[in-house]
Amino acid sequence: MSTTTPSKLQKILAAGHFGVTTECGPPRSCDGGVVEEKAKHVAGHVDAINVTDNQTAVVRMCSLASCIRLRIMGLEPVLQMVTRDRNRIGLQSDLLGAASFGINNVLCLTGDHQSFGDHPEAANVFDLDSTQLIQTVKMMRDEAKLLSGAELKTCPQMFIGAAENPFADPFDVRVSRLAKKVAAGAQFIQTQCIYNLDKFKKWMQGIVDRGLHEKVHILAGFTPMKGVGMAKYMKNRVPGMDVPDDIIKRLQGVPKEKQSDEGINICIEHIQELKEVKGVAGFHIMAIEWEEKVPEIVERAGLYPRPKVD
Amino acid sequence: MIMAKAKPIEEIIDEIKEFKRILIAGCNGCVTVCEAGGMKEVEVLASALRMYFKKAGQDMEIGEISLTRQCDKEYIKELRDGIGKYDAVVSLACGAGVQFLAEMYETKPILPGVDTCFIGVTEEPGVWTERCAACGECMLASTGGICPIARCSKRMANGPCGGSSDGKCEVNKEIACGWQLIYDRLKALGQLDRFEKPVSPKNWKTSRDGGPRKIIREVSRQ
Numbered sequence: 001m002s003t004t005t006p007s008k009l010q011k012i013l014a015a016g017h018f019g020v021t022t023e024c025g026p027p028r029s030c031d032g033g034v035v036e037e038k039a040k041h042v043a044g045h046v047d048a049i050n051v052t053d054n055q056t057a058v059v060r061m062c063s064l065a066s067c068i069r070l071r072i073m074g075l076e077p078v079l080q081m082v083t084r085d086r087n088r089i090g091l092q093s094d095l096l097g098a099a100s101f102g103i104n105n106v107l108c109l110t111g112d113h114q115s116f117g118d119h120p121e122a123a124n125v126f127d128l129d130s131t132q133l134i135q136t137v138k139m140m141r142d143e144a145k146l147l148s149g150a151e152l153k154t155c156p157q158m159f160i161g162a163a164e165n166p167f168a169d170p171f172d173v174r175v176s177r178l179a180k181k182v183a184a185g186a187q188f189i190q191t192q193c194i195y196n197l198d199k200f201k202k203w204m205q206g207i208v209d210r211g212l213h214e215k216v217h218i219l220a221g222f223t224p225m226k227g228v229g230m231a232k233y234m235k236n237r238v239p240g241m242d243v244p245d246d247i248i249k250r251l252q253g254v255p256k257e258k259q260s261d262e263g264i265n266i267c268i269e270h271i272q273e274l275k276e277v278k279g280v281a282g283f284h285i286m287a288i289e290w291e292e293k294v295p296e297i298v299e300r301a302g303l304y305p306r307p308k309v310d
Numbered sequence: 311m312i313m314a315k316a317k318p319i320e321e322i323i324d325e326i327k328e329f330k331r332i333l334i335a336g337c338n339g340c341v342t343v344c345e346a347g348g349m350k351e352v353e354v355l356a357s358a359l360r361m362y363f364k365k366a367g368q369d370m371e372i373g374e375i376s377l378t379r380q381c382d383k384e385y386i387k388e389l390r391d392g393i394g395k396y397d398a399v400v401s402l403a404c405g406a407g408v409q410f411l412a413e414m415y416e417t418k419p420i421l422p423g424v425d426t427c428f429i430g431v432t433e434e435p436g437v438w439t440e441r442c443a444a445c446g447e448c449m450l451a452s453t454g455g456i457c458p459i460a461r462c463s464k465r466m467a468n469g470p471c472g473g474s475s476d477g478k479c480e481v482n483k484e485i486a487c488g489w490q491l492i493y494d495r496l497k498a499l500g501q502l503d504r505f506e507k508p509v510s511p512k513n514w515k516t517s518r519d520g521g522p523r524k525i526i527r528e529v530s531r532q
Contacts, residue, residue, distance in 0.1 A: 084464070088511060110471050113463050113481050124464070131468035132511045147511060165472030173470065173493050176506050180468060184508040192472055239473035239480035 003142055003187075007104040007159035008076045009048040011309040013188065013217040018275065019282030020303050021078060021190065021219060022294050023050040024070075026061035035066045038291045039075055045298040047306055048105055050078040050190070050284070054085060057117025064094050068101045078161065079103050082111025087127035088136065088147050095137060099156030107161040107190060108133040112239075131184045134162055138185030160185050165192035166203035167242035175206035182216045189216055190284040193223040193234075196242040197270060204279045213279035220274050221284045224293060225263035228252050264293060264300075271301040311340035311431075312404045313438045314347060314424040319358055322400060325421045329397035330369060332359070334423065335389070335411070336376030337403035344438050346424045347402030349376040355402070355423065380407025386414050393418060429460075446516025446523065452504055454495030459512075461488030467509040 004010065013019045022042050027034040039049055049070055053063040067077035079098050081091060095106065110130040114122045128136065136147055137160050144152045162181045166174050178189065194200045200220070207213050225231045228251045235243035247266065254262045267285075274280050283303065287293050298304050326332050334352045342348030356372045363370035373396060378385045380403035389411075393399065398419040401408045405426040412420040428440040443460040449467075450457060459465045463481045470489030473480025477490045496502050514520065 110464055110466060112473070115463075115481050126465045127514065128511050129464065129466040129468050130471075131508050135508060135510060163472065168470065168472045169474045169476055169487070170470070170490055170493055173505070176502070177468075177470075180506050180508050183506070184468075240475060 005104050005141075005157040005159045006102075007048075007157075008309060009078070009105055010159040010187070012047050012307055013281055015307065015309060017282075017307045018280075018303060019048075019188075019217065019219055020046045020298055020306065021048045021050060021282070021284045022046045022291070023052060023284070023286040023288075024066070024291065025052045025055060025288065026063065026066045028058070028060050030061060032061070032065070032069050035061065035069050036073060039070050039073060041291045042294045043073075043075055045295040045304060045306065046285070047282075048076040048078050050080055050107060050286075053080040053082045053109070053111070054117070055112070057084065057112045057114040057119070057122075059118060064098055067098060067103050071101050071103055076105070077103055078105040078107050080107045080109060081133060082109045083126055083128045083130065083133055084111035084114060084124050087125050091128065091133060092136065092140065092146055095140060095156050095158070096152075099154075099158065104157055104159055105161060106137055106158045107163065108137065108186070109163055130162060131181055134160055134181060134184040134186050142185075159187055161188045161190060162186040163192065164189050165240045166194075166200050167192060167196060168240040171199075171203075174203055175210065175212070178207060178216070179210065179212055182212055186216055188281075189218045191218065191221040192240060193221050193286065194270065194274070195234075195247050196244050197273060199242060200274070201277055204277055208279045213281070217281035218279055219282040219284040220271075220280050221286060222267050222271060222297075223286045223288060224267035224290065224297065225251060225259075226290065227256065227259040227263065230263075264297060267297055268300045271297070271303070275302075311343055311429070312406075312426060313344045313428050313430045313440075314341050314404050314426045315344075316346050316351065316355070316402075316424055317422065319355070319362070322355070322421070322423055323359070323362060326359075326370075326398060326400060327368070329419075331371040331373070331396045333373040333375065333389075333393065333396040333399045334359075335380070335399050335401050335403070336374075337380045337401075337407050338376055339379045339381070339403070339407075341403060341407075341424060342376075343432065345436075347404075349374075351402055352376050355400075377403075380404075381410055383410075383414065386411055389415070444517070445512075445514070446520075447513060449509075449512075452509070453492050454499055454501065456488060456492045456495055458488055458492060461486070461491065463488075467512060 024038045051063045051066040067079045070077040108130050141155050144155045164178050231248045234241045251259050334356050336352035352374050356374045400421045400423040402423040408422045429442040430438050430440045433439045445459050474487040479485040479487045
């Protein structure tokens with residue numbers, strides 16, 4: 001966590017506040033207004049807004065252009081970058097471009113395999129993986145060098161993030177893998193959506209036992225359920241997702257028109273419970289195509305108003 | 311070895327229907343082992359084609375041969391005297407063999423009879439699976455003898471990704487997660503410490519990305 005950047009998110013986390021981030025998926029169109037509208041819903045209630053990079057391997061407006069739009073609005077974007085679609089030349093080039101617009105947060109991801117998306121016949125790149133992208137950003141920032149060794153006259157001042165999924169297998173490896181990303185240079189982590197709190201706490205205990213929570217800010221990820229259908233889909237169809245049957249039963253226990261409210265209630269209760277867990281430094285709320293609910297979640301979870309930093 | 315599978319017969323018929331005399335040339339190397347292009351497969355394909363063209367009322371003479379290897383000039387030369395009487399050759403060798411035949415017999419159409427798939431092993435009778443991506447710089451010493459390039463769908467050097475579930479890959483439940491295998495093996499070898507050290511970006515110059523490759527061994531040159 002040593003390198004200090006102009007990132008507002010970093011300042012908030014460094015000051016010991018819970019950080020709150022959210023996610024904004026760009027549209028499958030060139031209408032930049034969509035991104036701006038989504039951002040307006042959440043702007044005052046979060047510290048930074050992630051913009052996804054062709055999530056689930058479906059073509060969308062690019063993350064970089066969307067982040068620039070948010071930056072021009074005076075907001076704090078987190079540039080998500082997957083290594084599936086660009087090699088080290090393209091990734092480093094985009095990092096320089098992002099930094100030129102004052103984008104100071106990056107989330108380094110490998111990305112979903114293209115077989116899930118709308119172009120399953122595409123070639124993939126995977127020149128680097130997520131850990132190597134972290135190494136690359138760190139090298140550009142701290143050593144003022146590209147991967148080639150070529151010197152940079154000005155360096156991208158990026159607060160470096162990574163993802164981790166505490167629910168993927170093998171479970172034993174999930175703490176080690178986080179340690180590896182921290183060793184590579186990750187400064188904050190946004191986790192996969194959490195529904196199984198017991199398993200998350202067990203993972204977090206492993207993190208705390210090794211003192212990793214003092215080296216990296218861990219933001220616990222949440223996606224509120226809109227209903228039983230979504231919960232079942234997440235459980236059965238989304239790789240690496242752990243949705244306990246209790247969640248599905250609880251949603252089934254209320255009338256259909258009340259299920260989305262119940263999904264929000266569950267999300268808020270879970271955030272409140274994890275606020276008490278050692279090592280949790282903040283929350284990443286991914287309300288998929290439901291961004292307008294983020295302010296309510298943040299307020300009711302006792303995370304509002306957001307702290308001010310210089 | 312190199313694994314291949316037979317092309318659909320309709321595709322082969324479409325490739326050869328304009329000709330009158332065809333030679334089916336098998337290869338007794340890798341493609342024999344994976345039951346795609348040896349003498350047995352030459353015979354099966356030749357008789358299926360004869361039946362098809364007889365039924366269709368089209369004259370088609372079909373010759374059969376299988377060479378020791380199609381990736382060595384010494385063996386390809388064996389066709390020199392007989393190839394003249396055929397209009398075209400359907401080669402059941404891998405893509406290397408098809409091309410090497412075409413290089414030696416410049417004016418003869420050489421058509422592929424198999425789809426070349428990967429470098430792999432016979433996992434059990436009738437089942438062949440991929441093991442090597444021929445990246446040109448082997449890293450197996452540090453990954454417990456299991457290749458992340460060939461066996462992880464995202465060829466991650468620092469896996470497993472978040473999609474690994476019950477030992478299976480997110481792409482398909484039929485695919486073992488390469489990184490689960492690496493983890494299990496490193497654990498068995500008592501080398502889990504290797505797992506925590508970030509592996510730096512790979513040099514792909516030795517892989518296909520560097521352009522067509524060549525190996526020269528001076529001592530073997532005449």
